[in-house]
Amino acid sequence: MPSLRAAILPVTPFQQNCTILWSEVAKKGVVIDPGGDVSRILDAVAKSGISVEKILLTHGHIDHAGGAAELRERLGVPVEGPHQADLFLLEQLAETGRSYGISGSRDLMPDRWLVEGDQVMVSDIAFDVLHCPGHSPGSVVFVNREHRFAQVGDVLFRGSVGRTDLPGGDHASLIRSIKEKLLPLGDDVNFICGHGPTSTIGQERETNPFLI
Ligand SMILES: [Zn+2]
Numbered sequence: 001m002p003s004l005r006a007a008i009l010p011v012t013p014f015q016q017n018c019t020i021l022w023s024e025v026a027k028k029g030v031v032i033d034p035g036g037d038v039s040r041i042l043d044a045v046a047k048s049g050i051s052v053e054k055i056l057l058t059h060g061h062i063d064h065a066g067g068a069a070e071l072r073e074r075l076g077v078p079v080e081g082p083h084q085a086d087l088f089l090l091e092q093l094a095e096t097g098r099s100y101g102i103s104g105s106r107d108l109m110p111d112r113w114l115v116e117g118d119q120v121m122v123s124d125i126a127f128d129v130l131h132c133p134g135h136s137p138g139s140v141v142f143v144n145r146e147h148r149f150a151q152v153g154d155v156l157f158r159g160s161v162g163r164t165d166l167p168g169g170d171h172a173s174l175i176r177s178i179k180e181k182l183l184p185l186g187d188d189v190n191f192i193c194g195h196g197p198t199s200t201i202g203q204e205r206e207t208n209p210f211l212i
Pocket residue numbers: 059061064135154
């Protein structure tokens with residue numbers, strides 16, 4: 001990735017991979033899935049030396065979206081994503097945060113909902129939006145084919161797939177999303193997922209027990 005840079009910052013008790021993604025040329029970028037620990041995210045942004053232009057959300061779960069309202073306020077930038085089907089999750093972030101003991105979580109109305117085929121900009125680098133329901137109904141994946149890179153949220157993990165026992169989850173839809181939208185991206189596509197280590201589409205196609 002010559003001009004695209006990523007830094008992963010695990011946040012919340014769920015160790016969710018909040019990701020700062022930026023153009024090294026422009027020194028501008030985005031924060032993806034600021035689930036919480038907003039002060040630590042702001043410290044990491046300051047260390048990276050970039051200016052943040054927006055916040056992107058892969059889906060509406062607390063560990064991904066809980067800190068988005070506070071970060072939006074502190075940075076003065078818009079929130080884009082997820083798909084509107086996750087509205088019911090975003091409307092109960094404060095309550096869910098309280099039940100998990102995550103302080104500072106606030107309900108959120110994004111500035112832009114995303115649908116299949118949309119594009120989001122990370123500085124001057126365009127990412128395609130794939131709607132990948134199953135883990136949550138409004139989960140989206142951000143892909144840049146030129147850089148062979150995707151941010152997949154909790155849709156696909158190294159050696160596993162997203163859980164589907166939460167409200168709105170559906171295992172058959174999840175597997176269909178992965179097989180019809182992610183595997184065709186190509187074996188050499190690297191991805192950052194919501195939890196745990198990064199992987200490639202090829203490694204998961206060949207070894208992920210949920211995809212056999
Ligand atoms: Zn999730």
